[in-house]
Amino acid sequence: MRAGGLLLSPFPMDHGPFDHDDSDRARLQTALARTAVFAPPTPDTPEACALAWAADAGRPAFVLTDGPDAAPEHARPVRGPDDFAAVRESVIRDA
Incomplete structure (x- = not known):
């Protein structure tokens, strides 16, 4: 947590990693985020x-x-510093 990371899962620890759970994981992470930034x-x-x-x-x-x-x-799209300013603004807006 001190480094800024967070590990989360909608499943119990003994559930195991299954490919069919990836969509739930992706939606949960996105739902918890104020702003979503994705690789393509x-x-x-x-x-x-x-x-x-x-x-x-x-x-x-x-x-x-x-x-x-x-x-x-x-x-x-985020292509450079000018675009990143919009990401930052979306994170701090209404915070």
Whole structure:
């Protein structure tokens, strides 16, 4: 926690890691976050679904990208320091 990390799970400790639980994990992490910042998600992955959920729920949603590819329509691209300022603003707004 001192380093800024948090480990969380919607499952009991003895549940075990199962691939089918990834979508619940991604949605839980996104739901708990004030702002969601994703690496570019592959379509039809838990992270892509969580990104869509964040946007549909009206949460600030961002996607890191370094190329000309645009972020999905429901997310804002983060390409550099100017874009990062918007991420920071979404985190501290109404805090």
